[in-house]
Amino acid sequence: MVWPIAEVARMSKVTSRTLRHYDEIGLLPPARIGSNGHRYYEEADLLRLQQILLMRELGLGLREIQTVLDRRLDQVTVLREHHRRLLAERDRLETLARTVGRTIAELEEGKGKGDMTKINKPENLFEGFQAPSAAEAEVRERWPQAWEQSRQAVDAMTSEEMERWQREVTAQMIRMAEFMMAGTPVSDPAVQDEVDANYQGICRFWTPTAAAYKGVGQTYVDDPRMRANFDKIADGLAVYQRDAMAVYADNRLS
Numbered sequence: 001m002v003w004p005i006a007e008v009a010r011m012s013k014v015t016s017r018t019l020r021h022y023d024e025i026g027l028l029p030p031a032r033i034g035s036n037g038h039r040y041y042e043e044a045d046l047l048r049l050q051q052i053l054l055m056r057e058l059g060l061g062l063r064e065i066q067t068v069l070d071r072r073l074d075q076v077t078v079l080r081e082h083h084r085r086l087l088a089e090r091d092r093l094e095t096l097a098r099t100v101g102r103t104i105a106e107l108e109e110g111k112g113k114g115d116m117t118k119i120n121k122p123e124n125l126f127e128g129f130q131a132p133s134a135a136e137a138e139v140r141e142r143w144p145q146a147w148e149q150s151r152q153a154v155d156a157m158t159s160e161e162m163e164r165w166q167r168e169v170t171a172q173m174i175r176m177a178e179f180m181m182a183g184t185p186v187s188d189p190a191v192q193d194e195v196d197a198n199y200q201g202i203c204r205f206w207t208p209t210a211a212a213y214k215g216v217g218q219t220y221v222d223d224p225r226m227r228a229n230f231d232k233i234a235d236g237l238a239v240y241q242r243d244a245m246a247v248y249a250d251n252r253l254s
Contacts, residue, residue: 005039061167064174177234186244195248210253217245
């Protein structure tokens with residue numbers, strides 16, 4: 001079965017202009033183009049479009065998505081991780097909704113009684129809120145000034161700047177994954193240049209010493225949430241990134 005571009009645009013909520021752009025850059029060519037110039041898509045194309053949209057949700061740019069699709073990195077693993085994160089976020093938001101609903105009910109119940117509202121179980125006020133990751137906690141504890149500088153820098157970013165920064169970070173992770181999958185040693189100059197870009201990116205928020213930079217790399221491995229962010233790109237990437245950062249710290253920061 002084939003679908004014309006207008007139908008694909010309707011189903012996916014992606015404009016026909018965007019679909020034509022995806023074709024022009026080789027990201028999503030149609031199955032065929034009719035004699036009238038209209039583009040037609042098959043089921044495999046719809047699945048590829050779904051992958052593109054999911055990776056856009058993950059913050060990847062079109063160039064990085066093209067790399068993932070063309071190099072056939074473990075797409076199923078990426079999709080499964082994204083699915084798991086979506087389900088976890090759904091559950092967390094449902095819990096937060098119940099928390100707020102319960103608080104509203106207790107506040108309304110206390111209205112008009114002339115005294116301070118009493119919350120039956122104070123701990124319930126905070127159900128569903130996320131605790132900081134181990135990486136965040138370690139930076140806050142070991143380098144409090146750096147943590148405050150980083151927090152202020154992030155708070156000052158616009159939504160566009162934040163999105164651009166997140167995509168830059170994801171693009172760096174993908175390039176590191178390519179080095180790892182090619183068997184490139186972490187001490188290779190090209191890998192170290194990529195690590196330098198990572199370090200310079202961190203320096204936008206705070207300037208870690210050699211020991212601190214090694215510590216950040218170790219949290220990428222030790223913290224489950226951080227490790228999952230790396231390993232959803234490629235298994236073992238967190239360890240590869242840590243080892244590359246350690247070499248960089250020894251050679252350029254010591």
